[in-house]
Amino acid sequence: MRYWLFKSEPSVWGWDDQVAKGNAGEEWDGVRNYQARNFMREMAVGDLGFFYHSQKEKAVVGIVEVCTSAHADSSTDDQRWECVDIRAVRPFVLPVTLEAVKAEDRLSDMALVRSSRLSVQPVTEAEWKIVCALGKTEP
DNA sequence: GCCAACGTTGGC
DNA sequence: GCCAACGTTGGC
Numbered sequence: 001m002r003y004w005l006f007k008s009e010p011s012v013w014g015w016d017d018q019v020a021k022g023n024a025g026e027e028w029d030g031v032r033n034y035q036a037r038n039f040m041r042e043m044a045v046g047d048l049g050f051f052y053h054s055q056k057e058k059a060v061v062g063i064v065e066v067c068t069s070a071h072a073d074s075s076t077d078d079q080r081w082e083c084v085d086i087r088a089v090r091p092f093v094l095p096v097t098l099e100a101v102k103a104e105d106r107l108s109d110m111a112l113v114r115s116s117r118l119s120v121q122p123v124t125e126a127e128w129k130i131v132c133a134l135g136k137t138e139p
Numbered sequence: 140g141c142c143a144a145c146g147t148t149g150g151c
Numbered sequence: 152g153c154c155a156a157c158g159t160t161g162g163c
Contacts, residue, residue, distance in 0.1 A: 009161090032159095033146070054161060098162080117145065117160050 003123040004039065004049035005112060006064065006086065015051055015061045018088045025067045025087030028120070029075040036120035040084050041070045049086060050123060050131065052112070059095035060131060064088055092135040106130055 006028060008014065018026065031037055043066045051062040064086040073081040101107045107130060111121035123131075132139040 007161090035146090058162075115145090116162065119160085 002043070002047045003125060003128040004043065004047060004066070005052055005060075005121045005123050006049050007052045007054050007119045007121075009055050010053045010057060011055070014053060015088070015091065018051060018062070018064065018086070019091075021087065023067075023087055025065075025085040027074060027085050028083045029073045031073070031083055031119060032081060033119060035118060037070075037080075037082055039120045039122060040082060042122075043070065043084050045069060048089070048128075050128075051088070053095075057095070058098040060092060060101075060135065061095045062088060062091045063132075063137070090137070092137045094135045094137070096131050096135040100134055101131070104130065104134065 028040070031040065045066055045068065047066040049064045049066065050060045051064050052060050066084050067087050068085040070082040070084050072079065073083045098112065101110060102113055107113065107127060110123070110127055111118055115121070129139050
C-alpha cells in the first residue's frame, strides 16, 4: 500500500465536493502533467492520499482512498491523459497547513515543500504518519 | 496582483 | 535535439 497527495484549488474542486460524491468517488481528471500522470499509473485500489487545498488555504484537509486504477481521463479525447478515481475517507480533525509542514524538520523532504507545483505527489509512510499526527487524525 | 519556477511547444 | 518563447501554477 502506498501513500499520495492530491492537490486541488478549492474554488474549482474542494474537499466538500469530494465528500458530496460519497463512496462512489470521482475521477481525479484534468491532470495535464506527465509526472503527475505517471504517479497515478502507479496507484493501486486501496492506496490512501492526502487531499490538499492549494492557493488561499494551503492545507491538508482530508484523507482519500484510490478506488480505481488509472483509466482514460474522460475530460479529454487526448489518449495521453489518464486518471484514477478517489473517494473521501475522513476529514482532518485539524487541517495541516503548509506552514506547519515547513516548520517540521522531518517533513523538509516532502514533495509538497520541494516541488510545490506538482499536483499529484507520492508521500512516504513516515511522512504520512507525521502529517496525520500533526492533524490529530487517524492515519 | 506579482513573480519565480517549471513544464510544454514549436521553430530551426 | 536544442532552446527560446510562452503558458500555468501556486506561494507570497
